[in-house]
Amino acid sequence: MPKKENILVLDLGTYGIKGLAVQRIADRYEVVAYAMVRTRGMDWSGLKDVVALRESIESVIMELEDEMGRDFYQKVRICFSDSSYAVSMDTKEVVLDSENPVEITQEIQEELLNNLGKESAFETDPTLMLHIFPMQYVIDDVKVVVNPLELEAKKLAVEAFTATVSASRFNTMNQLISEFLPAVDNEFVVPSLAAGYVVTTEAERERGVFVLDFGHSFVNVLGFVNSIPVFHETVPIGFRYVIKDVSRVLNTSISEAERIITSKGFASMNPPDPSEIVEYYALDGRTRRATTLRELAIIIYARTREILNKARRVALEAFSSLSRVYSEGVPTSVVITGGGAKLPGLTDTATDVFKSFVRIGTANTGSHIPIEGPDEVINNSAYSAVIGALTVPTRAGMATPEKRRKKKRSSILDFFRELFGWE
Ligand SMILES: Nc1ncnc2c1ncn2[C@@H]1O[C@H](COP(=O)(O)OP(=O)(O)OP(=O)(O)O)[C@@H](O)[C@H]1O
Ligand SMILES: [Mg+2]
Structure with missing residues (x-):
């Protein structure tokens, strides 16, 4: 990997298209x-x-190029809003040799991982x-390891979680993007x-956490x-429903509703200065x-609470259907991010709904490179997704700087896990 590279990152949300020009210098990024x-043409x-x-x-x-110069980037990372994203568990197995054990190489491991999610083509x-997020590998049906490299096996299986998107939605977007880049x-x-x-x-992430990406059209609920x-x-x-409610109840336009929400809105029943x-x-x-802060807050609170209740229900249902990891206990913390998380008072309402520790998340609050x-x-x-696109482990970058650093740090633990077959 070159010591320095320029990256263009895009997040095509249904409210806003966010772009970053990022310089990577060794294991460090600089925006x-x-x-x-504002997004047009997609909702x-x-x-x-x-x-x-x-x-x-x-x-x-163009705005980024005005500052950086034309074609400043060597690499592009993109995400786009869609309702077809899913994370699910999958297992795959490969027989390496029926007679003699074979040393597991990176090629063997990659081939196995690439077979995950294959049936979906039909x-x-x-x-x-x-x-792909591998959980564990099973060697010859018995030995469980987190890293199979350099071990010997006749048969190798993997259990992993995979994140997928509808292929047709992806192809349409990919085609559009490749016109530019x-x-x-x-x-x-x-x-x-x-x-x-x-x-x-x-x-x-290790202990278990629910993350809510509170966007304009969607609230995506992710569980670690x-x-x-x-x-x-x-x-x-998503947040567009909050805006719609305010515009309907106060009899004003969507843009005026959005203006007062973002300048004066509060997501709990107790705004600091209710009679203002x-x-x-x-x-x-x-x-x-004219209205009061309290009246405005009540309208926002009602819808926000409903959205958070739905998110909680969805999170708990999804979690309880995961038999394997359930034994670890339901996550007791919630992190809310996305543009909707900028609404003051949201943590109070979310704490009440989730009965858990809730905080607002930005790139500043996480651990990453x-x-x-x-x-x-x-x-x-609102910039969490676009910045996160730099740090999330991708298929192509299975050995991203973050992963390599992490691996180095936990190598002794990995060694014992492999030695004793710990999970
Ligand atoms: N200061 C603010 N206070 C409250 N809400 C805000 C604030 N700023 C933006 N929002 C709201 O956040 C939403 C935009 O968030 P975000 O940029 O995460 O959406 P998006 O990624 O485009 O949407 P989606 O992911 O659903 O496609 C808008 O509905 C906007 O009104
Ligand atoms: Mg978004």
Whole structure:
């Protein structure tokens, strides 16, 4: 890997397209420029207008190129919002030799991993695998290890969680993207997985944590147990419903509703200054109207609570269907990220709903390889997915800098795990 490289990262959300120009210097990233534009041509139901979406993406790339120069990047990481992402468990086995044990090489391991999720090609809506998270390997049906390399086996099996997306949705997006970035090898990642990795600490992922990516159209719920993402569920009710409610109840436009929510909104029943007056324009754009912080907070609270309740239900259902990891106990902490997490008061309501420890997550609150950059990006929960796209383990980068460093640190533990077959 070259010592230095420039990376373009894009997060195509249904509200905003976020772009970063990032420089990697050895095992450290620096965000050198960033841009965000409102998304056009794509919403909760998917791609609506290719021309409009292309223009939105182009304007983000142009903004970055204005600062960085044309074609500044050697590598591209992309995520796009979609309702078809899924995380599921899969197992695969390969017979290496029926007579004599064979030493397991990296090629053997990669071939085995590449076979994961293969049957999906016969389904009516095939899926495409974007990430693999191996849990453990089984050698000759008996010996369980976390790293099979250099061991000998006649038969090797893997148990892994895989993250997939609908192949047809992926192909449409990939085609569009390759029009802009034809000469570059584009790597796609799942946005909420990216966000999940960048906002959580290693200890949280190990102990078990629910991550909520509170976006405009979707709230994606991700569960980590034993340091691995074990489920991913999409609640199709995002922040746009909060905005809709405010616009309906106060009889104002969507843009005016959004303006007062983002400047004065509060997501719990107890805003700090409840009788403060909030002024806004009625639907005609001229008549001045007024409400109080408390009234505004009640409208926001009602919908937010409903969304969080759904997210909790989905998380617990997904978790209870995981027989294997269930013995570890339900995660007792929740991290909320995405643009919706910027709403003050959200942690109070979420703590009440989840009856757990809840915090807001940004790239600044997670453990990952060092990423430097402007505060508006690193401390901004709307940028979690786009920054996380740098740190999430991808298929192509099974040995990313983060992974290699981690491996080095836990090598003695790995050694004992292999020696004694610990899980
Ligand atoms: N300061 C703020 N306070 C409250 N909400 C905010 C704030 N800033 C942005 N939002 C809301 O967050 C949402 C955008 O979040 P985000 O950028 O994570 O969405 P997205 O990734 O485009 O959507 P999705 O992932 O659902 O496709 C919008 O609904 C916006 O109104
Ligand atoms: Mg998003």
